[in-house]
Amino acid sequence: MLRLAKDLDSATRYRLLIGSVVPRPVAWVSTLGNAGVLNLAPFSYFMGVGGDPPHLAVSANAHRGGEKDTLRNIEETGEFVVNIADEELLDAMVLTSGDHAYGVDEFALAGLTPAPCAIVRPPRVREAPIAMECRLAQVVRLGAAPRWTAVIFGEVLAWHFEDGILTDEGLPDMGLLRPVARMIGDEYLLTRERRIVPRPKIEKGPPVV
């Protein structure tokens, strides 16, 4: 069955995209506005981009034609933290997605602890197994009012890992991390079943002259 984007209404186009790009990791973004307003919200339009320097991208859709609090704070300060939620934090993470007024502190709302970062001013979520301190690199706006999207690119300046979460090689242990991902609507994935599939090893022949 073929669906042409141009024949669909705006809401259907959006729902088809989030139902097709699955499962999505969730960036649980903490920010601090210039006036000291603390904010925390989840974003599943999220990916790592680039290896070195390490960057990631999070995208915030327009909300009632204006900016979401996260985007506003990031544009004000140029800093944010991407926290990663595990199974225990799933409910708290979803709780922080409510359409709260700008001044509402979602850390307090969800019973979470703001912990200081090493470089950036916004706090991280102490309970999160991973937190990445980011400096804004660029915001790219796509689309037009009232349904635009801002893609926020950030450079990762520092990682915080929960004690015991790293393997002997110094990498996150997926069995201990137990990350969650978003599927469609209110459906989430618990990443309990995993497989090791080695990549093919291609023998390099003699250089072609």
Ligand SMILES: Cc1cc2nc3c(=O)[nH]c(=O)nc-3n(C[C@H](O)[C@H](O)[C@H](O)COP(=O)(O)O)c2cc1C
């Ligand atoms: C798991 C999850 C993922 C979400 N992903 C996004 C996203 O990628 N982009 C977006 O604009 N909103 C997303 N939302 C909705 C925002 O979290 C919601 O609009 C929130 O109120 C934004 O908060 P803020 O205004 O404090 O920035 C998501 C919600 C949930 C529950």
